[in-house]
Structure formats: C-alpha cells, structure tokens
Amino acid sequence: MKKKNRYGFSTKAIHAGQQPDPATGAVMTPVYLTSTYVQESIGKHKGYEYSRVSNPTRTALEENIAALENGTYGAAFASGMAAIDAIMYLLRPGDHVIMSHNVYGGTYRAAKLVYENYGLSYTFVDTTNLENAEKAITKTTRMLFIETPTNPTMEITDLEAAVKLAEKKKITTVVDNTFATPYLQRPLDMGIDIVVHSATKYLNGHSDMLGGLIVTNDPKVDESIRFTQKAIGGILSPFDAWLCLRGTKTLAVRMDRHNANAQVVAEFLAGHKAVGKVYYPGLPDHPQHELAKKQMRGFGGMIAFDVGSFRQANKILKKVRVCSLAESLGGVETLISHPATMTHASVPKKEREASGVTDGLVRISVGIEDADDIIADLKNALS
Numbered sequence: 553m554k555k556k557n558r559y560g561f562s563t564k565a566i567h568a569g570q571q572p573d574p575a576t577g578a579v580m581t582p583v584y585l586t587s588t589y590v591q592e593s594i595g596k597h598k599g600y601e602y603s604r605v606s607n608p609t610r611t612a613l614e615e616n617i618a619a620l621e622n623g624t625y626g627a628a629f630a631s632g633m634a635a636i637d638a639i640m641y642l643l644r645p646g647d648h649v650i651m652s653h654n655v656y657g658g659t660y661r662a663a664k665l666v667y668e669n670y671g672l673s674y675t676f677v678d679t680t681n682l683e684n685a686e687k688a689i690t691k692t693t694r695m696l697f698i699e700t701p702t703n704p705t706m707e708i709t710d711l712e713a714a715v716k717l718a719e720k721k722k723i724t725t726v727v728d729n730t731f732a733t734p735y736l737q738r739p740l741d742m743g744i745d746i747v748v749h750s751a752t753k754y755l756n757g758h759s760d761m762l763g764g765l766i767v768t769n770d771p772k773v774d775e776s777i778r779f780t781q782k783a784i785g786g787i788l789s790p791f792d793a794w795l796c797l798r799g800t801k802t803l804a805v806r807m808d809r810h811n812a813n814a815q816v817v818a819e820f821l822a823g824h825k826a827v828g829k830v831y832y833p834g835l836p837d838h839p840q841h842e843l844a845k846k847q848m849r850g851f852g853g854m855i856a857f858d859v860g861s862f863r864q865a866n867k868i869l870k871k872v873r874v875c876s877l878a879e880s881l882g883g884v885e886t887l888i889s890h891p892a893t894m895t896h897a898s899v900p901k902k903e904r905e906a907s908g909v910t911d912g913l914v915r916i917s918v919g920i921e922d923a924d925d926i927i928a929d930l931k932n933a934l935s
C-alpha cells in the first residue's frame with residue numbers, strides 16, 4: 553500500500569482504496585460476498601485465495617484507513633476489541649503494558665480478565681502526566697497503550713511527549729484514536745507506532761455495524777497483525793467493510809458538525825445550575841485545553857458531565873427524547889449513557905471513581921441533529 557499524501561483528507565476519504573470496479577466500472581466498491589476465489593492452476597491466482605486471509609472489499613477499507621491515518625498498512629477486524637486483541641499478540645508471556653487509566657472499560661476488562669491469565673501484566677496510570685508512565689516502566693515493559701481523548705472523561709495525553717519517552721525506553725506505542733478519528737488527530741504523524749480504532753463509532757458513523765481497524769508504518773507489526781487475521785480469524789465481513797467505507801466518505805463533514813454541536817452543548821451544560829463538572833476539551837477550563845488545541849484539529853463530539861448522583865442521572869436519562877439512552881457513540885444521532893453502569897461497569901468502583909467515572913456522570917455523544925433541538929431536550933431533562 554502506498555501513502556497518498558498528495559490529496560487532502562476528504563479526497564482521500566472518498567477515493568483511497570476505491571478505484572472503479574475493473575469488471576463493470578461500478579463507482580462504488582462491490583461487496584465481494586465470497587469465501588473463496590478460483591485459481592487458474594496451483595498457486596496461480598489474482599491475489600485472493602480465501603476471505604479470512606483477504607477480501608477485496610476489506611482490502612479497500614484497509615487501504616482507505618491507512619491513507620486517512622497517513623500510514624502504510626491497514627487491517628480490519630470484526631470489532632474494536634478484536635483489533636485490540638490482535639495488538640496484544642505482539643506481546644509474549646512476561647511482557648508488561650502501561651495503559652491510560654481511563655481506557656474504554658472493555659479494554660480494561662480484556663487486559664485484567666483475559667490477558668493477565670496468559671502471562672501479560674498491566675499497570676494503569678494517568679497518562680495526562682507522563683511522569684506516571686515513566687515511573688511505572690519496568691525491565692519487562694514493552695508497550696504504552698494510550699487512549700486520547702479518554703472515554704468518558706476526555707483526558708488528553710501529550711502524544712509527542714509519549715513518543716519521546718517510549719523511544720528512550722524502546723517501548724511500542726499504541727493510540728486508541730476512536731474518539732478523535734484521523735480527521736482530528738493523526739498519531740502516526742506524531743511518531744506513534746500503532747493506531748487502533750473502534751470503527752463502530754465515528755468512522756462508520758451510522759450505528760449500523762461493528763468493526764475495528766489498525767494502522768501502522770512498521771512492516772514487522774503489520775506482518776504480525778496480518779498473521780493474526782489469518783491464524784485467529786477475527787476479521788471484518790465484506791458487508792461491514794462496505795458500510796464502514798460508506799461512512800468514512802463523509803467523515804470530515806460529519807466531524808465538523810459534531811465539533812460545532814458539541815461545543816455549544818458543552819457551553820450550555822457548563823452554564824446550567826443542575827450540572828457540576830463538564831468534561832469537554834473545547835472548554836477553556838478543561839485541564840488539557842491548550843494541548844488539545846495543539847495536537848487535535850477540533851475537540852470532537854464527546855462530552856461527559858456530572859449531575860451529582862445515580863438518582864439524578866437516572867431521572868435525566870429517562871426524560872430525554874431527542875437524545876437516545878444507549879451504549880456506543882459516534883453516530884449521527886445523539887446518544888446519552890451512564891458510564892458507571894454501562895461502558896465502565898467492569899471497572900471496580902474505587903478505580904472507576906478515582907478516574908472521575910462517578911455514579912452521577914452522564915456521557916453524551918453529540919450527534920449532528922440541529923443543536924437547538926439537542927439543547928432543548930437536555931434543558932427539559934435537567935429541569
């Protein structure tokens with residue numbers, strides 16, 4: 553796969569990996585619903601043998617996301633968790649990983665309840681202060697896994713500083729770029745080794761598939777990731793690859809609207825007397841507002857806010873009408889959720905609360921509806 557830096561982001565989003573179909577001229581990449589491919593003679597084929605290994609619709613998405621992240625190699629998996637799982641196969645028993653303490657609850661769950669059973673160990677630190685990460689490094693530390701912004705309290709880690717630290721200590725860096733998307737943040741350009749996405753979120757953008765994507769410039773990492781696709785098989789289906797490709801075409805315009813809507817919703821929440829702390833990097837009082845301005849091209853569509861108690865949160869979540877009470881994020885529709893009992897239910901209460909995920913915390917994935925309608929809905933629910 554070649555880098556396609558010649559074109560702007562939206563041009564790449566629409567065209568990278570997607571040439572008109574050579575057989576028919578179809579402008580849209582066909583959904584290649586096939587498990588296998590005919591061979592002319594033993595070993596003589598057109599580059600495709602079996603769809604667990606590769607499929608042309610999946611290849612198109614893999615090339616597309618590689619271009620959007622300014623990377624060389626892309627790989628698509630059946631979910632964000634399957635992609636994170638593929639990254640963990642880069643490690644060996646005895647290896648140690650440092651993770652941002654506020655990673656998605658499912659990432660925490662996989663680390664503590666799955667990978668620790670197979671000889672890996674994890675230390676969770678607040679990576680907004682990289683001294684914490686430096687102190688946690690041991691002789692066996694092989695990976696620094698950062699989520700920025702974090703889910704749900706929107707903490708931002710300084711990626712250039714993380715790269716400096718990791719290079720000094722010869723540690724592989726991974727960034728979960730799900731919340732920012734490559735439109736707002738490109739970690740590989742800052743020297744990060746591996747980018748991972750839950751494509752289920754903004755990249756698809758329409759809440760109609762699950763997927764995971766990995767991008768890297770490192771051929772050795774790519775070799776291992778491809779081997780995991782083939783050996784373990786948690787790959788993305790052709791139809792879901794096609795849905796995700798349809799989503800990435802409009803990523804830039806959707807993100808512009810998510811940014812604009814979230815900014816006014818965050819300002820509304822920050823000024824409301826029933827709302828305590830509001831977590832949004834676009835607010836000037838966000839602790840990493842300046843860093844977010846430096847390393848992101850916008851603040852994204854995710855906001856968390858504290859309403860004081862579970863009872864109050866439940867009351868608000870029952871009253872909303874435009875916002876839908878549901879897990880997940882990044883779709884065109886506004887979704888509202890309760891991290892303590894939903895996305896972060898598997899994180900022990902003490903750890904959860906220490907990282908700001910209190911029983912009164914509400915998370916909102918601001919959609920691209922009319923901002924006035926979202927605000928009116930929240931105003932009514934908070935009244």
Ligand SMILES: Cc1ncc(COP(=O)(O)O)c(C=O)c1O
Nearest residue numbers: 631632633656703730750752763
């Ligand atoms: C930041 C982040 N990373 C990874 C995941 C896991 O992705 P998936 O649900 O597609 O497996 C999620 C899911 O919510 C997420 O929010």
